[in-house]
Amino acid sequence: MPELPEVETVRRGLQPVMEGARITKVEQRRADLRFPFPAGFSDRLNGRYITALARRAKYLLVHLDDGAVLISHLGMSGSFRIEEGGVSARPGAFQHPRSKEERHDHVVFHLERRETGLARVIYNDPRRFGFMALAEAADLQSHPLLAGLGVEPTGNALDGALLAGLLAGKRAPLKAALMDQRVVAGLGNIYVCEALWRAGLSPRRTAASLAGTGGRATERSKRLAEAIRIVINEAVAAGGSSLRDYVQADGSLGYFQHRFNVYDRAGEPCRKEGCSGIIRRIVQGGRSTFHCPVCQR
DNA sequence: ACTACTCCCTGCCAGC
DNA sequence: TGCTGGCAGGGAGTAG
Structure with a gap:
């Protein structure tokens, strides 16, 4: 869930x-x-x-x-x-x-x-x-379950420079790198897809392509760090996403699922202003990835 | 140290 | 009506 x-x-x-x-x-x-x-x-x-x-x-x-x-x-x-x-x-x-x-x-x-x-x-x-x-x-922080976890995407710690450093040297697709809890902690399939869409970045691009020293890479890593923080903060404010019959502890429903721009929207039009793309579903690492092939590059 | 792939388990849904 | 296959918000384990 x-x-x-x-x-x-x-x-x-x-x-x-x-x-x-x-x-x-x-x-x-x-x-x-x-x-x-x-x-x-x-x-x-x-x-x-x-x-x-x-x-x-x-x-x-x-x-x-x-x-x-x-x-x-x-x-x-x-x-x-x-x-x-x-x-x-x-x-x-x-x-x-x-x-x-x-x-x-x-x-x-x-x-x-x-x-x-x-x-x-x-x-x-x-x-x-x-x-x-x-x-x-x-010794909670050194417990095996928690010791290797990456940066929290809430708070101020996650910025472009930090993200670029975390992605450096990784040849894995950007999507896979972001799913790794040792990089950014707490992201999963929905919010990785949403953050990549917001940042206009292809899930298939290599993680290391955001880690170069050039201005382009710096600009991309900054955009992605901001997108992750915004998506996560908005989702928390919305009470999360309720898929299927998932309800919160007090019985109420989260409503972020109504704000999905790509997740579970295969075949539907991209919502980015001025974009004529159609959302596609691909499979990466055995999991569905939803993205717009037109505006996510 | 990386990356890729399989598997854990149950429920639900589309398609036949 | 069934049945079957595919898919689901995660991540540990293994092999290369």
Whole structure:
């Protein structure tokens, strides 16, 4: 499911429910998701207070009062939902038949809160590409899952010069390089396609073509860095993208999908002003890439 | 150190 | 109605 904007939206949805709450019980309904749960997973969480909900790249980070950190990745199809007072927080329109919904509920966090009482936060993941791990806050940044991650595209760190340096020497297609979490952390298939369109750059051009010393390369890397930041920030502001039946933790839908310029628009006209191109779907690295062959060069 | 490719898993949809 | 194949927001592992 989620790229950075969706994970950030999940984080914001869970924050008011989880921060400050005590975990009274963790129901772990299977031994593994993509990977086995760490040994003693639920025991380590039981009784702990949640001090903060954070995010790094596509990872959700649940900080606990004893210095432990629950690292959660949603894979392709993971989602959290909140249930309070025994009733789902999801609006009726998205209510699946109970049995179908619950079949892929893999972890249930039972929470107790001073002000607002009991709640459950439920992790559901049909494809089980998601996973959970435990770390210590003191060495969170050096944890194997997080250590190699690249620059966050939110914030001010990502600029043309930095991006050019990251892409230098790479003969891979620009699309593939941007999908690599060690370069820019948190981008996925949708937002890479959207950012390349916004920057007017072909997904097939080599990554290194943005890293040269010439004025052209400098101008391209600057354009792309700006495009990435704008697309990601706009998507976060829109609450992410809701494909298929994906909903946020509080049951509402993101709406960035209505602003896609290329993703899933094969055969439709390019929306760039003055461009007469038709959006095409190609396959790179086994994944769909959507682009305009006319204005993306 | 790169790059390319396969695989993990379930659900959904188009086409027959 | 089925069935089949292809596709899906990710990324680890392996081989070259």
